[in-house]
Amino acid sequence: MSAFMTMKKPILFSLFAFLGAATALAQGGGPPNPPGPVDDVPTPIDDHIWIILLVGLVFGLYLVLSKKSALKD
Numbered sequence: 001m002s003a004f005m006t007m008k009k010p011i012l013f014s015l016f017a018f019l020g021a022a023t024a025l026a027q028g029g030g031p032p033n034p035p036g037p038v039d040d041v042p043t044p045i046d047d048h049i050w051i052i053l054l055v056g057l058v059f060g061l062y063l064v065l066s067k068k069s070a071l072k073d
Contacts, residue, residue: 007068014060021053 006071007064010064010067014057014064017060018053018057021056
């Protein structure tokens with residue numbers, strides 16, 4: 001089996017996982033806000049979700065590259 005074929009599944013998995021996470025950041029139309037005063041306290045994850053995505057991407061690249069180097073040995 002070629003090296004590309006063995007790396008195809010993790011690369012595709014990482015790609016689809018990243019694209020799935022990107023849809024979580026998409027802004028939807030959603031239902032309108034209820035009338036009256038509403039305490040809109042954002043959750044802590046709303047502010048820095050891009051950091052979580054970046055850490056996941058770096059970790060995924062680390063795993064792919066570490067397996068690639070293990071296959072060469």
